[in-house]
Amino acid sequence: MQLENDQKSIKQTQMIIKVATYWHFLLSFSGIFLLFIILYEHGFGKIPVWLSYIAAILLGLLSIGSFYSGIQLIKNRRQGRTASLVVNYLGLIISILFLFQNLGVFLGVDALANTFGSSIGWLSGVLIGYLVYTAGDRFHYRIHIEEMFHKIGKYIALIFFAIFLIKAGLIPALIFLAKQMIIPTNFVIVFISILFGLAIWAMWREATALYLNRTNAQTEALEGYLFLSPNLIGFLIFFAFPLVFSFYISLTDWDAFGNSNFIGLTNYFKLFQLNLKQLANSSQDFFNVMDGSIFSELLRFNMFGKSYVLGAADARFWIALRNTIVFGIVTVPLSAIPALFLANILNSKIPGMKIFRAIYFLPSIAAVVGISLIWQWLYNATVGYINYFITIGLDFINNIFSTGYPQAQIRWLSDSRTALLAIIIVSAWQTMGFNTVLFLAGLQNVPKELYEAATVDGAGRWAKFWKITLPLLAPTTFFVITTTTIQAFQVFEQVFIMTNPPGSPGTSTLTIVLYLYQNGFQRFQQGYAAAIAWVLFIVIFSVTLLQFRSQRKTGAYDV
Amino acid sequence: MSRKMFLVLSVIIVFAMVMSACAPVVVETAAPVETAAPTEAPATMEPEPMDVTLRWRTRPDNQAEIDVYSSVSADLDAAMDGVTLVYEPGGSETSSYQDVLKTEIGAGTAPDVFWIPGTDVADFATRGLILDMKSMADATDGFSAGDFYPGPMYHLTFNPETNMTGEALWGLPRDVSTFALYLNLDLIAEAGADDPRELAKEGKWTWEAFLDVAKKVQALGSDVYGYGANAWWGPYGVWINSAGGNFYNADRTACGLDTPEAIAGLTFERQLYVEDKVAVPYGEDSEPPFMAGKVAMFQNGRWATPGVRANANFNWDVVELPTGASGQGNWLFWGAYVVNAKTEHPEEAWKLVQMLTTAETQGKIAALGANIPSRMSQEAFDAFLTFTPPANNQAFLNGIADANKPTAEGPLWAGSWPNYDSIMGPMVSKVLNGELTIEDYQKTICVEANKAFEQ
DSSP states (O other): OHHHHHHHHHHHHHHHHHHHHHHHHHHHHHHHHHHHIIIIIOTTTTSOHHHHHHHHHHHHHHHHHHHHHHHHHHTTOHHHHHHHHHHHHHHHHHHHHHHHHHHTHHHHGGGHHHHHHHHGGGHHHHHHHHHHHHHGGGGTTSHHHHHHHHHHHHHHHHHHHHHHHHHTTHHHHHHHHHHHHHSHHHHHHHHHHHHHHHHHHHHHSHHHHHHTTOOHHHHHHHHHHHHHHHHHHHHIIIIIHHHHHHHHHHTBOOOSSSOOOBOTTHHHHHHHOEEEEEESSTTOOHHHHSOTTTOEEEEEEEETTEEEEEEETTHHHHHHHHHHHHHHHHHHHHHHHHHHHHHHHHTSOOTTHHHHHHHHHHHHHSOHHHHHHHHHHHHOTTTOHHHHHHHHHHHHHHHHHOOOOOOOOOOTTTSTTTHHHHHHHHHHHHHHHHHHHHHHHHHTTSOHHHHHHHHHTTOOHHHHIIIIIHHHTHHHHHHHHHHHHHHHHTOOHHHHHHSSSTTOSTTTTOOHHHHHHIIIIISOOHHHHHHHHHHHHHHHHHHHHHHHHHHHHHOSSOO | OOHHHHHHHHHHHHHHHHHHHHSOOOOOOOOOSOOSOOSSOOOOOOOOSSOEEEEEEEOOSSHHHHHHHHHHHHHHHHHSTTEEEEEEEOOOSSSOHHHHHHHHHHHTOOOSEEEEEGGGHHHHHHTTOBOOOHHHHHTSTTOOGGGBOHHHHHHHTEETTTTEETSOOOEEEEEEEOEEEEEEHHHHHHHTOOOHHHHHHTTOOBHHHHHHHHHHHHTTOTTOEEEEOOSSHHHHHHHHHHTTOOSBOTTSSSBOTTSHHHHHHHHHHHIIIIISOOBOOTTSOSHHHHHTTOEEEEEEEGGGHHHHHHHOOSOEEEEOOOBBTTBOOOEEEEEEEEEBTTOSOHHHHHHHHHHHTSHHHHHHHHTTSSOEESBOOHHHHHHHHTSOSSTTTHHHHHHTSGGGOOEEOOOOSSSOHHHHHHHHHHHHHHHHTTSSOHHHHHHHHHHHHGGGGOO
16 A cells, blocks of 8 residues: 555656656747747847846746756756756746736835835734733633633734734735736736746655655755845845946946947947147147047146146046045045044043944934035035134134234135045044944954053053054954945045035046946936946955055955 | 744735735825816817826925925816826935936836926937927917927927927926026115116116126125125026127037137126125035125025025015126026826826916916916916015016027037036136136137037
């Protein structure tokens, strides 16, 4: 009898594997068919070009993976099961995402806060049910009373939860869903999703696994990747894909609205197109030596007694790059060095120090927009508080020393000599608090014994700082400098809000990210903006790499 | 609670969330303030057999405008059979109206009808983002493009394929606006200067008279200014226009910033900032010092009126711009309601655009004081003039009167306006900050700015 059952089970498993094999070949050929439609027939003329490329790549991978699964399953190999599970799992996820997109779920998510907010009160009934349920535990010595409480608690919770769902709009949603299911596209997607689900079940079941000689290592790997998959898929969709996609975009003249042509490296050539010419004299007109319809004057300089002019096809890009580098070079020390000293002060054990720590940290967690608006007011040359206090100070000095300093009318944000500095001050001020907290954490890891030994050796405060604190803070200092540099090279919000128009006066505060934004969102040049983004990425990557290398050379912190 | 029950409940919650997200969005529309249907009905269209939902959006400047637009939406909703209107105020403290709109257009989720500034019309039209409503307009009884200011309609009916105006219809103007000088009458009186309103009445409100008032006020102290304006193309454009210049050549296909007239306008403005120093430094926000009572003449549009009414603690009024060699040189600012090219209900959207621009609707908006009606209708003007202070509302209407030859804010059909602006703005800024001489500016500006026409 047992043998008969086993044979029946084996036959059933063989049949399931056979069906799964057919399914994979069908999937593979369907994928290839769709791929041909996309590549040659433009069957999905309505979808953007980039999306059709992605669909083609996915279909290609699906077909290959599916074909491989089919072949391996014919040979009853365990690799076939693994490949089948991966293909079907990804197929299921993609089908569900497709279905959600078709149903408008991603857009409807915005409405969730309102929907649930209006009915959230009913969830208190679930809490009451839970309390009643747990109250029953007090009567564990009288089981029938305990069970009664448990039952009542469950029903209360269920009833209120049902009310909550109904109030949240579940019924109209179900009706809407039912109506949507009549639409053939949705129906087909649901059907395909079910097929993928069944295929997963067929391969996942124990009998199939045993028949295909699964090993513990295979099971562990599959389960491991299954748990990893939400994060892995999220990473691929929201990070890896945009990264690759933005590089593709940088090779096109895409305007964000579907108008796109592949133009190769043209965007990059335009960014780096420079022209150096010798001038007859230092004041010679730029347009006499270079074609003004292509180049703009970027720089004039003298070398070995001769004058030169450097022209650029996109001078604003180079100006933005220069401003960004200057911003980074000044901001990083300005936000790291004071933070180090502040951290040393805040590391002392005097009453109320925690309040000071919180105060210094506040700017880092405050909204950049709000902070920038406040600083814009403070910087106002005519009615701003900064000039007002400087004037009061000068008046005081004038009264005491009978000097004649005039009223302070520093044009912080409207003078090209001070505007970038003004932005740097705000940015350094805002970053300093966070850096202080990092240094503070680093300081608390420095062993106290070292200070005690130094004291015994007669070292003063300064010597202790230079010989103990600073070297032992090297890992923190490295982290602070690296993150602050990356942040500084991406400066945008402060410039965008504080200068009007953004990047002014002239181009003195134009930064790379601002320029990228202007190209992408104001001039409809997403391709060009993507190329700028990649250049910025390379700059940041190079600077960070240099920092890592120099840090390794010091040997203070082996990373 | 058992593990199984917990699991089941979790699944139900997730399922319910997804289901609720599936449900059609329920939008709460504000209750109508007045339920009466518009008295001036738009041109009639065939009634629609199916109930359709139209989303529309405009950029309000404050909560009062949001309330009025919501009320307008509710009224129009009641008046449009078979159409449900959903009004979406655009923009927020942290996101620009245009950026959000462009992103939504890219994603295919933009509203059916939306407002865009006049300078954006060419970009939107040539990229196929907005609908050409000419055929629908031609088939609509009672519709006439001539009811609106001709300046905006020139661009709104421009066909980029034929380079002819009157051969398309990209939208209808929501409202118009123009510059005036907001006056601090106390400061002017304290300086002993002539009242600009009186000078304007006598026809003596010229550049010279303006400079005289500015200088007298500035003499009151080093932190007091005769004139103030913000740093964008509008304010410096009026000086160029007023001198007889223009941003472009006659057919708007090349730069016109280096003509002697344009240079004369900029030279006068530079004098205000660099030589005479009677103006709030270029690039500084002039509104705070004006509100603080330190600026005598603040150049701004009608949109600044609610703010001045709310915050000015001195006697104030407005006066039209002083006249140069070619008159006031004022701008006729405008923005238009346009229809999303991807709308599923173009006819209903066209009907909505018409209803949003009736004299009655415009009158309601104009009664808030921030906008001037775009329809040349006495009813709409009357609604606008009733909004006081300022007592001299007529100054705004004078600014856009045909006699004063205002220049309509316009898109660049032959080039890229954002690029043009991003070249012109920084160079003008350098001139007005004294970092670039007028001669160097004249030599380079059009070579650089013409690059915007090559794109």
